[in-house]
Each structure stands twice: as C-alpha cells, then as structure tokens.
Amino acid sequence: MKKVKVVAAALLLMITILAGCSSNGEEKANGTEDGKIKIGVLYQNLQNEYIVGLQDSIRKYAKSSGVELIESDGEGKAENQISQVENLINQQVDAIILNPADKDGSASVVEQAAAANIPIITVLAVVSNEEKVTAHVGSDDVEAGIIEMKHVAELLEGKGTIGIIHGPNGNSAEVNRTEGNKSVLKDFPEIKVGAEQTANWSREEALALTENWLQSQKLDAIVAQNDEMALGAVKALSAAGKLKETIVIGIDAIPDALNSIEAGELSATVFQDVDAQGKMAVEIAFKAAKGEKVVKDNMIPFQLVTKENLGQFKK
Structure with a gap:
C-alpha cells in the first residue's frame, strides 16, 4: 500500500511540474512573463510635431490594450534605427512598429526583424523592401x-x-x-x-x-x-x-x-489622421504578435482643410 501511495505522489508531482512548464512556455510565447505583449517602436524623429502626435496615439492605444512599449527616437537617421532594432531583437519583442527615417536606409531594419522572425509594421513612411514587411499603416x-x-x-x-x-x-x-x-x-x-x-x-x-x-x-x-x-x-x-x-x-x-x-x-x-494611424498600427502589431493574420496595406484618406471647413478638424 505504501508503494502505491509513493507512486501516486510522484505522479502528482510530475504532473504539477509539467503543467508549470507548459504555463511558462505559453506566457513567453505570447509576450512577457506576465502575459503582456511587448512591442518595440522606432520613430523617425521626435523633434517633429506630427511624429510626437503619432507617439501620443500609439501610447494611448497601447495602454488601453495592455501592451508594453519599448520606444526609440531615430533622430532623423536611418543608422540610428538600425542599431536600435538590434536592441529590440535582443529584448525579444513580440512585434516592431517602424516609422522609417529613410526609404532605403531603414530597409536594413526590416531585414533584421525578418531574420529574427519578428513581425514588423511600417507606419507613415515605407521602405524599399516593403515586400518583407508584415503590414503597412499610413496614407497615400x-x-x-x-x-x-x-x-x-x-x-x-x-x-x-x-x-x-x-x-x-x-x-x-x-x-x-x-x-x-x-x-x-x-x-x-x-x-x-x-x-x-x-x-x-x-x-x-x-x-x-x-x-x-x-x-x-x-x-x-x-x-x-x-x-x-x-x-x-x-x-x-x-x-x-x-x-x-x-x-x-x-x-x-x-x-x-x-x-x-x-x-x-x-x-x-x-x-492626415495621426490618431487613426497610431491606433491601427498598435492593433495590427498586437494581432501579428499573437500570430493572427493581418491585412498588408492599411490606408487612411487625406482631406483638404481650409478656413471654410476648419471647424471639422479643430478640437
């Protein structure tokens, strides 16, 4: 009888350990250890007021979605973004939002993300190797x-x-x-x-x-x-x-x-609807990070603003 009790206890311990391993694996596969999705964001230049508006939008919708952000300012230089993406890869982010500083120069960022199997979403501007991008959010x-x-x-x-x-x-x-x-x-x-x-x-x-x-x-x-x-x-x-x-x-x-x-x-x-662009970039990065299928091109229309229709746009 004692043998049966010992074997049962051992089996229970093994099941508990295996369940714990499975749970930890799922957490890491879906983001950080606390279950959060971790998204890296590379901005072209935060000295630009529009890009600051994009950051505000991304931060707002990331917070409401429970997403952890790791953000970097490229200061207008593609070479800065290239070094910054290496840091994001080392931190094992689940997806990257790239606001490219340069069409050709920032293409290397996409190459590195693709090689690391990390989904990458471009926003506002595009890169020359757009075929390797997971999705793009912007306007024509x-x-x-x-x-x-x-x-x-x-x-x-x-x-x-x-x-x-x-x-x-x-x-x-x-x-x-x-x-x-x-x-x-x-x-x-x-x-x-x-x-x-x-x-x-x-x-x-x-x-x-x-x-x-x-x-x-x-x-x-x-x-x-x-x-x-x-x-x-x-x-x-x-x-x-x-x-x-x-x-x-x-x-x-x-x-x-x-x-x-x-x-x-x-x-x-x-x-140019910066709030909608930031929201869509976060939503698509979130889905891609979880392995869900996303639409490749996501375009938001431009609209002319004059004194006559100013009230529609001024908050």
Missing part, C-alpha cells in the same frame, strides 16, 4: 501631393510662380508627395516652379530657406510638403511683409497649422 502620400497642388492651382487660377519645399531627400513621403505635386503641374503649364529645395521637415530650415528665396524672387505660392515647413515659410513671409501676397499650404493639419489657418496666415493644409 501621392494623394496628399495632388490635393495640395490642385488647391494652389485653383487659388492661382492656373498661373504664377511657386516654390516647393521638400521633405528629406529619399524619404518615401517626400518622394511620393513630390510625385503628386508634379503630376498636377503637368496640367498647368503657366504655373512655373521658381525654386525648390529640401528643408528636412524642419520649421527652422524652411524659415531660412524662404528668407533666402525672397531675396531674389517673388513667389505667388509656397507649397510645403509638411506643416512644420509651411509654418517656417509663413514666418519668413510675415517678417518680410509679403504674407498677404503669397499663398502657403502644408500637409498634416497639426494644431499650429490649424491655428495659423484660423488667423488668416496659412492658406490651407491637408489633414
């Missing part, structure tokens, strides 16, 4: 370029001299917004591009660039590929006393841009 930047240039062409009644302030050369948003800008200009031969140059999404750089342009020519409009640069142009024009004679438009509809439209300075902007 060609469409944004078309919307802003069409509006300018209408305001100019099809003729005039304009300046185009580009985003960072090689950034996918810059490439696609330029494509959209230029496709519209083909239909308006009397609109001439008098100057165009990058200001790297920076308000300060756009201010200095516009000041330089104004020394040598008159511009009927300035088409900036984001609001930060548009606001820099507005400041330069205002200081030179030329704001009333020059149309300025941007993209993103950041709060400062909406306030500028209300004040009669910025002519218009193109709304």
Whole structure:
C-alpha cells in the first residue's frame, strides 16, 4: 500500500511540474512573463510635431490594450534605427512598429526583424523592401501631393510662380508627395516652379530657406510638403511683409497649422489622421504578435482643410 501511495505522489508531482512548464512556455510565447505583449517602436524623429502626435496615439492605444512599449527616437537617421532594432531583437519583442527615417536606409531594419522572425509594421513612411514587411499603416502620400497642388492651382487660377519645399531627400513621403505635386503641374503649364529645395521637415530650415528665396524672387505660392515647413515659410513671409501676397499650404493639419489657418496666415493644409494611424498600427502589431493574420496595406484618406471647413478638424 505504501508503494502505491509513493507512486501516486510522484505522479502528482510530475504532473504539477509539467503543467508549470507548459504555463511558462505559453506566457513567453505570447509576450512577457506576465502575459503582456511587448512591442518595440522606432520613430523617425521626435523633434517633429506630427511624429510626437503619432507617439501620443500609439501610447494611448497601447495602454488601453495592455501592451508594453519599448520606444526609440531615430533622430532623423536611418543608422540610428538600425542599431536600435538590434536592441529590440535582443529584448525579444513580440512585434516592431517602424516609422522609417529613410526609404532605403531603414530597409536594413526590416531585414533584421525578418531574420529574427519578428513581425514588423511600417507606419507613415515605407521602405524599399516593403515586400518583407508584415503590414503597412499610413496614407497615400501621392494623394496628399495632388490635393495640395490642385488647391494652389485653383487659388492661382492656373498661373504664377511657386516654390516647393521638400521633405528629406529619399524619404518615401517626400518622394511620393513630390510625385503628386508634379503630376498636377503637368496640367498647368503657366504655373512655373521658381525654386525648390529640401528643408528636412524642419520649421527652422524652411524659415531660412524662404528668407533666402525672397531675396531674389517673388513667389505667388509656397507649397510645403509638411506643416512644420509651411509654418517656417509663413514666418519668413510675415517678417518680410509679403504674407498677404503669397499663398502657403502644408500637409498634416497639426494644431499650429490649424491655428495659423484660423488667423488668416496659412492658406490651407491637408489633414492626415495621426490618431487613426497610431491606433491601427498598435492593433495590427498586437494581432501579428499573437500570430493572427493581418491585412498588408492599411490606408487612411487625406482631406483638404481650409478656413471654410476648419471647424471639422479643430478640437
């Protein structure tokens, strides 16, 4: 009888140990040891107000979903993101959200994540090896370029001299917004591009660039590929006393841009829904981390914002 009791006790102990091992394995397979999904986020540059808005959205929806975030700022450099993804891989994150600093330069981040079998979701901008990305969340930047240039062409009644302030050369948003800008200009031969140059999404750089342009020519409009640069142009024009004679438009509809439209300075902007983009990026990363199937391309439409419809967008 004693033998039977000993054998039964031993079997019970083995079952308990095996159950504990199984439970620990499940926890690690689905995130951290406390069962949380762990997602790494690589931002292109947190000096940019729109990217700060993206971070706010990602943090909000990660918190409501019980997701643990590990965040890094690339400071506008692809090489920073490359070293940062190595850290995320070492920390065994369950998924990565990448806001690429550069279309080609940030492609290595995707290669490394794919090699480590970690789902990677790009947001806002794309990479050159997009076929290796698990999913993309963003908006059609060609469409944004078309919307802003069409509006300018209408305001100019099809003729005039304009300046185009580009985003960072090689950034996918810059490439696609330029494509959209230029496709519209083909239909308006009397609109001439008098100057165009990058200001790297920076308000300060756009201010200095516009000041330089104004020394040598008159511009009927300035088409900036984001609001930060548009606001820099507005400041330069205002200081030179030329704001009333020059149309300025941007993209993103950041709060400062909406306030500028209300004040009669910025002519218009193109709304990009950063809250929806952040929410969708978290939702897709969460599903991918759990091994669920996700949609590859997830696009949120742009919308033109003028003084007439400002109330729909201003909180």
